[in-house]
Amino acid sequence: MISLEKPIGSRLNFTDSEETLVSEFMELVQDILHIDDVQELRDYVQHCKTTRLQHCVNVAYYTFLISRRLNLNVRSATRGALLHDFYLYDWKNNEQPIEGRHSVVHPQVALAMARQSTAVDPIMEDCILNHMWPMSRQRPQTKEGWVVQGVDKLCAAMEMGTQSARRLSPVKLKALMVSAIAARY
Template sequence: MIIFKKQKFGSKQNLLIHTYEECISDLIQNKDVQSTRNYIQHGDVNCLDHCINVSYKSYLICRRLGLDYKSAARGGLLHDFFLYDWHITKPKNGLHGFTHPKTALENADKRFSLNDREKDIIVKHMWPLTRSLPRYKETFVVLMVDNYCTMQEIIGYRLAQLKK
């Protein structure tokens, strides 16, 4: 499955995109992962697009830093795999911001074979709300990229609203 629309990128950019798509190919083809497109995440950005954004940026940063970019890409894609509209559905066991990482990990663990880094990324991407300190550098990258992307999406949405 092709994530990015065909564009005239340079050969280095095409290689990065191809390698990224190989890292997540088994995940992105899953019907439940695809279903996250039906949930709004921040502003007007759906959950799948948000997760791809976080995943790809984390992949690029980890690759540049010589870290485990495959785990960053995969964990980043599944970090918000909670499978409900958090604007409507309220978790029974606490506030969404505190509980969704555990739900996302439970959902991902049922469907995919995950390594320890991927699990850590998913369950601790909301640190310090999750209390447990991230164990891996890749987890810190994903949680910082997630915060960056979230702010970008919210601010972009608010600015678009102001222009209307």
């Protein structure tokens, strides 16, 4: 099993392969984590001290927990979440490969990268392509896509260490997301 820093806020031991939740999560994402380009996400800073790989793992793990609780397509949601920010450039240094606003361009780049690396089903595509809503025009089309766009924003807040995010334990985060999704559907 590939070693992984544990998701932000999690109390589980991610080095313990006997931990059921950890092994269930790793089973879903292990092949993606072995891809060299995905490992390269470690070289980019996403928010403050959080690398892009760690951010993607954070979003994937909480998406996994929530979609599991809501009986959604856990595999597609988790894999889509892991690949939602799969781009290898620093947009702040003007390294973006195509023109346009970062919030619109990077999901498209991430989707193209994901397609080069693994099979991408329509749910994964929605999770990747529409995670920036409402900064991008198209809103998520699937329940899984809604989970990813919400978890992405909450993880970003936690990674940036905002006061409100610090008060969010993983349990509260889950409850918040479950009620938000349940209210929508």
